[in-house]
Amino acid sequence: MPPAIEFRDVSFTTPQGRALLDRISFAVEEGTSIALLGRSGSGKTTLLRTVNRMVEPTSGDVLVNGRSVRDLDLIELRRGIGYVIQETGLFPHLTVERNAAMVPEISGKPRHASRKHGHELLSAVGLDPATFAKRYPHQLSGGQRQRVGLARALAAQPPILLMDEPFGALDPLTRAEMQDMLRALLKRLEKTVLLVTHDLDEALYLSVRIVLLDQGHVIANVAASEFLTSTQPEVEEYVRACRRGEMAHEGDVP
């Protein structure tokens, strides 16, 4: 069985000549989640966006279930991939239930069916439809908005989920709740997930592999369980940068 997502020598250069991705190759097996870590500007988001063709690679190829995304119908491809971003991008003029059921709605499902489906999804992400279905995004907290964003991404039952710093704007406690909810959901739904994050803890908690990017290159691709103990210098540096607080009190930082 082909991997759910495969990057083959993917490069992307801006029209101004800046190389954001440089011959990136790796695969994401079906039903697993991979976290992309790295500095801002290392190419994580750009790489993520090549999967649903929000970015077209300048060379190389991205395969979804063994087929090049270029050969797939753009609209069908996108409807079959969940997409969650930090800013949520909820439609401010639509109620929570219509936001959640947008993909069924645009795919031509009858309105009451997509609404029912929307309610199920809201329950799945921990929002009681009776309370929240008729609210508008501006009436929700940051965490609730992110839950609606996730419900909307799951609406078409996509096998693949792309998440770009989904919980980056949330406070640590809300973030932890969201991570618990997502972890439980992913275990149940067996999605293939590509997760961009700056939070090492989140990467370890939610993914089985971690890919570390730097200046458009993959500099490490390790199992999450081995990331903290890796002796690869780049990985050690990243881990050190994330855990300075802890280390300061252990006396490891001079």
Place this chain on the structure above:
Amino acid sequence: MSSQFLSQYGGQIFQLTLEHLWLTGAAMLFATAISIPLGVWLTRAPRFAEPVIAVANILQTIPSLALFGLLLPLPWLGERAARIAIVALTAYALLPILRNTYAGIRGIDPSVIEVAHALGLTGTQRLFKVELPLAASFIFAGLRTATVTCVGVATIAAAVGAGGLGELIFRGVASVDNRLVLAGAIPAALLALIADGVLGIFERWLRVKGK
């Protein structure tokens, strides 16, 4: 204004108000039918936005009396004064609607547009389900400005014989009769105020909270 004046001119005032409404309404219909699609197209081809909006801008800077005069010798247009008036008024109404349609759509939160793409909305779905509803109050603000401008400029149309409330004003000026001037100016001002108020209600009603 005496009751004698009203009984003498009331019918005419009513008649000319209807004419005024017809000129303005027709021009607004044309201007809307041109400007909204054009504005939407400019959001898809933004490199044309600047030159096209500049042209609409220039149209608006032509003094209205001059524009009516310039259109007068044109073959089909010159035959009927109302045609000239409607074309000129349409030209004035273009800019506010065009500019607000373009700016209203371009001003939508980029993350909302990004997600609309990523969810797989087609171009048409994006336009009707996301962009137009979110830009609607902005577009209405443009319609409102354009309507008020048109109601005002339409009084000048009487100078080329297109009728409307301007006719009373011009006649009043020529015969040094302030009552006639006011008989044209007051209904024209009321029309502008009513249009402004009604469209303002729509504009507020369409405003999206928390955008």
